[in-house]
Amino acid sequence: MIPRSGAASIVAAVLCWVGAFSPGSVEGRQRPPTADSSLEILQVRPNFFMIAGAGGNIGVQVGDDGAVVVDSGSAQMAPAVVAEIRKVSPRPIRYVINTGPDTDHVGGNEVVAKAGLTILNLNAAGLAFTHGGAATIVATENVLARMSAPTGEVSPFPLAAWPTETFFERRRYMYLNGEGIEILRQPAAHTDGDAIVFFRRSDVVMAGDIIDTTRFPMIDVKRGGSIQGEIDALNKLVELAIPSIPLVWRDDGTRVIPGHGRVMHQLDVADYRDMVTIIRDRVQNLIGRGMTLEQVRAADPTQGFTRRYGADPGPWTTTMFVDAIYASLQQSRPR
Ligand SMILES: [Zn+2]
8 A cells, every 4th residue: 555644534534424414516607518519518616617428527607708618529519518618608719728639629629719819919919810710729739739630631629729829838828807727737647748727816727637546547659658657647636626624614715627527625625646656566566576467457456446546448448558568667677
């Protein structure tokens, strides 16, 4: 076992005790899916909404400056996503920020950005509009690299879906709707293009595919993901989030919205981090004993977590997760 901090253990114990008679966690007002759309929209904060059911979870911050949207879901659901955003914001969509390169997070970029309006009137400054005045799409340079293609090849996404503002530094920021927004690049977690988006006043963190509460995290070693980078990113999320302490009976504290699954509190993120770390340590230990991949698989390193997070068959099976950790640890081994 990975020893948890004493404070975390005490909080866990108290939460269990409080949970015995608390009315249960209700994450704001939730509207069930309507007939015309299979989307769910959840009010996480007075000016922050989450849209689920369009692929990856989508975050929407609203205010006088317009809407800031984190991830755009799949292409197919994009018109419905735009309709949901319109319901909560009479002001234009200004930004689409992508947490990673996957289709279920960037697929709606073109439709959502074109439904919006760039916040800066660049014409006035004698500069051309980007994307004909559409909302700005912000992502890491590696997301653009994945979405575009080398010259002469067909790119997997149309030009209008590509990020228009990319960055390589670890921290990009802006200040909109009365709050600081930090975009924190995670260089090698789920892929090499991930970013966490932290809304400082709303106290909401969009984690992207670094967390999927329904299964083991998808570590895409071929696209630059790594087990150590994944754990580093989870540690960053634990560090950004603050639980409701000392008033632990309040349903309060930072909200962490994963790429897929339900809204989390800091303790949930710490549990997920611990799970990933325990499995990493087991695989490391088995490799240290000279085991081959076949032997590591046979030793069942996800034991105790497989029922909750495992999947078989599926697009991301338990075996694929173990293989990714194995490959990642082999890559990082000193030679
Ligand atoms: Zn995803």
